[in-house]
Amino acid sequence: MFATRPNLTRDLIIAAAALIVLLLLPYVWPSRMINDLVIRVSAFALFATSLNLLVGYTGMVSFGHGMFFGFGAYAFGLSMQRLGVSIPTAILITIVSSALLGLVVGAISIRLKDIYFSFITLAFQMLLYSTVIAWVPLTGGDQGLMGGIPRPPFLGIDLSIESHRYAFAVTLVVIGLLAMRQIVESPFGYTLRMIRDNTERATFLGINVFRAKLTAFVIAGVFGALGGMVMALFVSGAYPEFVNWTMSGEGIFMIMLGGLSTFIGPAAGAVILSLLNDVITRGTEHHGLVLGAVILLFALGLRKGVTDFIADWFRVRREASSRSGG
Amino acid sequence: MTRNRADLDRRTVLKGAAAGAAATIFAPNIVAAQSKVVRIGMPTILSGRVAQLGTSSRNAIQMEVEKINAAGGLAGRQIEMVIRDSKGQPQEAARVARELVNSDGCEILLDAEASSGSFAVQEVAKDLGVLVMHTNSETSSLTADPKIRIPLAFRSCRQGIHDAVVSGAYAAEIAKAKKINRWGTCSPDYAYGRDNTQLFVEYLKHFYPQAEVTTEAWPKLFQPDYTEVITRVLQSKPQALYSALWGGDLTSWVDQANIYALFSQMEVFAINMADYTVLTAVKNLPKGIHSATRYIKTYPNTKANAAWGDEYRARFKEYPTNWSWENWVGIHFIAEGAKKANSADGKKIAEAMRGLKIDCPFGADGTVTMRAEDQTVINYAIGWGATISGEPYVPEVTGANWDTILQLEAEWKKRNNYT
Secondary structure (H helix, E strand, O other), X not given: OOOOOOOHHHHHHHHHHHHHHHHHHHHHOOOHHHHHHHHHHHHHHHHHHHHHHHHHHHOXXXXXXXXXXXXXXXXXXXXXXXXXXOHXXXXXXXXXXXXXXHHHHHHHHOOOOHHHHHHHHHHHHHHHHHHXXXXXXXXXXXXXXXXOOOOOOEOOEOOOOHHHHHHHHHHHHHHHHHHHHHHHHOHHHHHHHHHHHOHHHHHHOOOOHHHHHHHHHHHHHHHHHHHHHHHHHHHOOOXXXXXXXXXXXXXXXXXXXXXXXXXOHHHHHHHHHHHHHHHHHHHOOOHHHHHHHHHHHHHHHHOOOHHHHHHHHHHHHHHHHHHHHO | OHHHHHHHHHHHHHHHHHHHHHHHHHOOOXXXXXOOEEXXXXXXXXXXXXXXXXXXXXXXXXXXXXXXXXXXXXXXXXEEEEEEEOOOOHHHHHHHHHHHHHOOOOOEXXXXXXXXXXXHHHHHHHHHOOEEEEOOOOOOHHHHOOOOOOOOEEEOOOOHHHXXXXXXXXXXXXXXXXXXXXXXXXXXOOHHHHHHHHHHHHHHHHHXXXXXXXXXXXXXXXXXXXXXXHHHHHHHOOOEEEEOOOHHHHHHHHHHHHHOOHHHOOEEEEOOOEEHHHHOOOOOOOOOXXXXXXXXXXXXXXXXXXXXXXXXXXXXXXXXXXXXXHHHHHHHHHHHHHHHHOOOOHHHHHHHHOOOEEEOOOEOOOEEEEEOOOOXXXXXXXXXXXXXXXXXXOOOEEEOOHHHHHHHHHHHHHHOOOO
């Protein structure tokens, strides 16, 4: 899968550079608030980018992706609280169980198209949400997983220490984004784009569309769950809100704000939405109104995400320079 | 040319916006620990369905902090409250609480969250090592369970187990007198509703073993239409009905049950009825609904309590709520703790608060105590009475016996391996 491809070296360099910058950030700019923001954005960036694998690359608009975010948070939290396993084991359990969830939900959902697909994913999410609310002995119901998630040290990493938690989150997000980048740039990624653009053509070319879509759904689910896991580590708990439909909505907003035509768009959207949320809730109780207005502006006024504009700007400039050069 | 100009303009605007945003977020809040002011961070719910309770918490805190500051603040340092909305979401409560400490320089947290948020804030306090006063979370395990309890966390409100004992004892008295053996329950279907109802039934049977639950109805939280549950209860004809519905749900339920004349067919015990938010919102308040006191200015029937209720009403044009008095208790414990420790340092205040007894308009005997062993408040006023249709709404309240509460609470803790 990791065969050499053009731009792989470039992506690796960018990832390494991003990782170094993020790891050095607390030393250059020591602020717990920035650390917190980066950790939360890491969680959302994994979540939004994984959703974009479906929305942007495969053309499957899932309204239920928050189910994986919440599932990841609960799977990780419960493994740590109930099973008392080590953190790497809990991560493994989270990955495997969310892949299984993706397999089951995906196998049923992707038989449906367009709005029907969107709604059945939403239905599955609400099913999980209701289960979390109702299964009080296991999940704590509406109160969430109480009493904190234990964070025993492993391999010299102690996630109860803030700096370790920070380094862990940024490393995970960089590796996660790099892996997803590798996936969308691989032949499989181009298959997904072809399915998005013309499903019939893909079928005629001998592609098993169902299997390709299902694979994408499972991969997206796993990365979405990893995002939820980072969030669970940050708040040291898991709450029903993570599984609620509003979480899926936020994922869609992030993609809209950041832009779905670039790979990094949803991650940028995660940054923007988190910043907007933090700034607006500081200033007013009517945050819903302000946030809604901003999103409306993007959806109706700009009709593109921020990174789409940047990408356009680069393209125009490149074309202009090639024209003047030629 | 025009296009370039447009680009330039948009860039300028974007840059300006970015710079503005950056300035707002990253502006350094220079707050030295030793400055004159001591900041207390207060995450609470100021938007959404329970915003009224969050607002009433904020109101009470504003009113009391002014008084405490006028009397010298915390060991000579004036209190400055930083109050933020958590939208009722635990992860937002955690984020806001962290931000209040890390970026706004708050040295103490006053956690005015509902229960799920309070557990999230507890984790933040544990992580950052700051003093936290939970003012609204009534979930007993927050302070009762040693696995959850932390040395710097206190609770200044009622809790579920106390409520259950008092309710069971009161309901049993009436059951004995009127020979009420067949009981029904109708409570919201989520953790609070289930826990509360199960504990009530347990203590009802403890005091009156003949009691038997023949009907259970579990409407959804925030359900708009209760016709189905009301008719089901009516058909099964229990002699009495217990309900843990609250807020707008309880109001709707009472209004709808009125149509079916439910209140004339059985004794109704609605634990969350006697709070002004509900009492004043019901269209025709039926006579004789039994309720525990949440906040009511006539109980305890003292001048101090009535004066406080009136003062609050004069200022905010509405009566205080259950959460209002609980926040009063929280902030005054911190103030008295600081006075005793002669310091505004969170750890010293915590030390001083353990076992502290303070004068309080909402105390059963004019005082409340911060029990040392689990850092939760006891001896607050609590009782049950029956409603009338207008003020004072619950004219006669039977006060609880705190010796019974404490004894049964101790047994409950033992049963749950909390000791």
